[in-house]
Amino acid sequence: MADDYDVVIVGASIAGCASAVLFANLGARVALLEKHSNMDAYKVLCTHTLQPSCMPVLKTLGLLPLLEEAGAQEHVTHLWTRWGWIAPQPEPGKDALPHGLNIRRQTLDPLLRRLAAETPGVDLRLGQNVNGLLEENGRFTGVRITANGAETRVNARLVVGADGRNSTVAGLSGLPARLSANNRLxxxxxxxxxxxxxxxxxxxxxxxxxxxxxxxxxxxxxxxxxxxxxxxxxxxxxxxxxxxxxxxxxxxxxxxxxxxxxxxxxxxxxLDLPNVYRKPYGPGLALVGDAALATDPLWGVGCGWAFQSAQWLVDAVGPAVAGQGDVLPGLAEYAKVHRAGLDSHHKLMENYSAVRPFNPFERLLLSAAARDAGAARHYYAFASRLIDIKEFASPGSLLRAVRVNAFHRLRNGSSDSAKARTPF
The missing domain is CATH 3.30.70 (Alpha-Beta Plaits)
Structure with a gap:
C-alpha cells in the first residue's frame, strides 16, 4: 500500500505541527505522522518556555489567542549573577520589553496537535512508527511505516524529520552529526x-x-x-x-x-543529555527542531527554536512545494538561514556546557548588566535570542560595559566586596 502527499512530516510535536500548519496554509497536502497513539501525549523533559524570538511564528500560526486562553504566562527573564540580579526594565517612555511565554508541554502539545489536525490539508496519523526511508535516484521520496501490524509507504516530494534529539529520520538518513558532552545534570x-x-x-x-x-x-x-x-x-x-x-x-x-x-x-x-548538531538537510529531506539541533536545556531555547526552524523551512521550500517545483535549492537556503540564526548561539552554549567559568568578555558584559539599565536591556535582547553574539559583544557594547564598571568602581571605591572577587 502507498499514499501520496506533498510533504510527510515525522513527529507531531512543536516543530512537526508548526511545519504541517504552515505548509498546509500554502496549499500543500501534508501527512503528519506521530508514533504515540494518544492525542494528548506530551514531552515531559522540557523547560516549558518560549523565548521572545519565536513570538512572530506564534502570531503567524494563529496560536497566541489559544495560548493566552490556555493560561500561558508572559515573562521577562531575570538573571542572578555574582554581581547581583540582572532585572531588565523598559526604557522610560518606551514600549514594554519583548516578552516570551511559559506554558507546560502537557498544555501546549495537545493544543498544537489539535490545531494541526483541524487545518485543511493536514492528515494527522497517530500510532505510526517509521522504520525506513524511501529513496529514488539519489533523493529521499518518502517513508516506510508500520501501524497495527501493517506496513505502508508514504510517498512525498519532501520528507521532514521533526522527531526530536534521538531522531529516527536523522539516523536513517545518514546525515552527519556532531555530539558533544554536556557536563551538567x-x-x-x-x-x-x-x-x-x-x-x-x-x-x-x-x-x-x-x-x-x-x-x-x-x-x-x-x-x-x-x-x-x-x-x-x-x-x-x-x-x-x-x-x-x-x-x-x-x-x-x-x-x-x-x-x-x-x-x-x-x-x-x-544524568546525561549531550548536545546534538546535525546537518539540517539532505536531498529531499529536512530536519527541524531538536532533530537538527539540540542544545543544553538550561538556556530554555529548544521550544522557540522548534517554532523558528519550522518557519524557516517553510519560507525556504514552501513556494516550491506549493507550486510543484524542485525543493532542493530551497533546502540549501534553509540550511543557510538555520546556520545564520542558531549556530553562534549553539556554539556558545555547547562551549559553556563543558562547565567552564565565565570568560572575561562574559564577566564584563554580565557585571555591567547587573549595574546599568541599558546594559541589562542589551543582555536581555541577547538572552531572548533577538540579537546574535556579534551584536551582543560588539565593540560598542564592550566599551559601554567598561565605562559602566569603571564608574561602578569609582563610586564604590575599595569597599566594594564584588571588586575583591572579580576584576569587574
Missing part, C-alpha cells in the same frame, strides 16, 4: 502555589558553573529546575534524588520558596 519539578517575587518574572541563577531556574507557567504551576555540574553532584543525585534536588534549590540566593508550595510532579531529569 538536569532535573525538573513542578510546584503549585509557589510564592513569586514582584512581577512574577522567570528567574535564572548562574552560580558559575552550576545553574538553576524557576519559570511560572499556566495553572499556577512553576517549573523549577537545577543543572549542577556532574563531577561534584552526580553521586548525590543518584543516591538521593529528591533530597539533593531540594537542598540545591533551597541553597540558591533569593531561593524559590518551595517549602511553601505543593510539588505536583515527580522530579524528572537526566
Amino acid at each position: 538536569g532535573f525538573f519539578a513542578q510546584y503549585r502555589g509557589l510564592p513569586a517575587p514582584e512581577g512574577n518574572p522567570s528567574r535564572v541563577w548562574f552560580l558559575d558553573p552550576d545553574t538553576a531556574f524557576a519559570f511560572p507557567n499556566d495553572g499556577d504551576i512553576t517549573v523549577v529546575a537545577c543543572s549542577p555540574n556532574k563531577e561534584q553532584h552526580s553521586s548525590a543525585f543518584r543516591e538521593d534524588l529528591e533530597g539533593s534536588f531540594e537542598r540545591f534549590v533551597r541553597a540558591l540566593p533569593d531561593a524559590p520558596r518551595i517549602d511553601e508550595a505543593e510539588r505536583v510532579s515527580k522530579i524528572v531529569g537526566t
Whole structure:
C-alpha cells in the first residue's frame, strides 16, 4: 500500500505541527505522522518556555489567542549573577520589553496537535512508527511505516524529520552529526502555589558553573529546575534524588520558596543529555527542531527554536512545494538561514556546557548588566535570542560595559566586596 502527499512530516510535536500548519496554509497536502497513539501525549523533559524570538511564528500560526486562553504566562527573564540580579526594565517612555511565554508541554502539545489536525490539508496519523526511508535516484521520496501490524509507504516530494534529539529520520538518513558532552545534570519539578517575587518574572541563577531556574507557567504551576555540574553532584543525585534536588534549590540566593508550595510532579531529569548538531538537510529531506539541533536545556531555547526552524523551512521550500517545483535549492537556503540564526548561539552554549567559568568578555558584559539599565536591556535582547553574539559583544557594547564598571568602581571605591572577587 502507498499514499501520496506533498510533504510527510515525522513527529507531531512543536516543530512537526508548526511545519504541517504552515505548509498546509500554502496549499500543500501534508501527512503528519506521530508514533504515540494518544492525542494528548506530551514531552515531559522540557523547560516549558518560549523565548521572545519565536513570538512572530506564534502570531503567524494563529496560536497566541489559544495560548493566552490556555493560561500561558508572559515573562521577562531575570538573571542572578555574582554581581547581583540582572532585572531588565523598559526604557522610560518606551514600549514594554519583548516578552516570551511559559506554558507546560502537557498544555501546549495537545493544543498544537489539535490545531494541526483541524487545518485543511493536514492528515494527522497517530500510532505510526517509521522504520525506513524511501529513496529514488539519489533523493529521499518518502517513508516506510508500520501501524497495527501493517506496513505502508508514504510517498512525498519532501520528507521532514521533526522527531526530536534521538531522531529516527536523522539516523536513517545518514546525515552527519556532531555530539558533544554536556557536563551538567538536569532535573525538573513542578510546584503549585509557589510564592513569586514582584512581577512574577522567570528567574535564572548562574552560580558559575552550576545553574538553576524557576519559570511560572499556566495553572499556577512553576517549573523549577537545577543543572549542577556532574563531577561534584552526580553521586548525590543518584543516591538521593529528591533530597539533593531540594537542598540545591533551597541553597540558591533569593531561593524559590518551595517549602511553601505543593510539588505536583515527580522530579524528572537526566544524568546525561549531550548536545546534538546535525546537518539540517539532505536531498529531499529536512530536519527541524531538536532533530537538527539540540542544545543544553538550561538556556530554555529548544521550544522557540522548534517554532523558528519550522518557519524557516517553510519560507525556504514552501513556494516550491506549493507550486510543484524542485525543493532542493530551497533546502540549501534553509540550511543557510538555520546556520545564520542558531549556530553562534549553539556554539556558545555547547562551549559553556563543558562547565567552564565565565570568560572575561562574559564577566564584563554580565557585571555591567547587573549595574546599568541599558546594559541589562542589551543582555536581555541577547538572552531572548533577538540579537546574535556579534551584536551582543560588539565593540560598542564592550566599551559601554567598561565605562559602566569603571564608574561602578569609582563610586564604590575599595569597599566594594564584588571588586575583591572579580576584576569587574
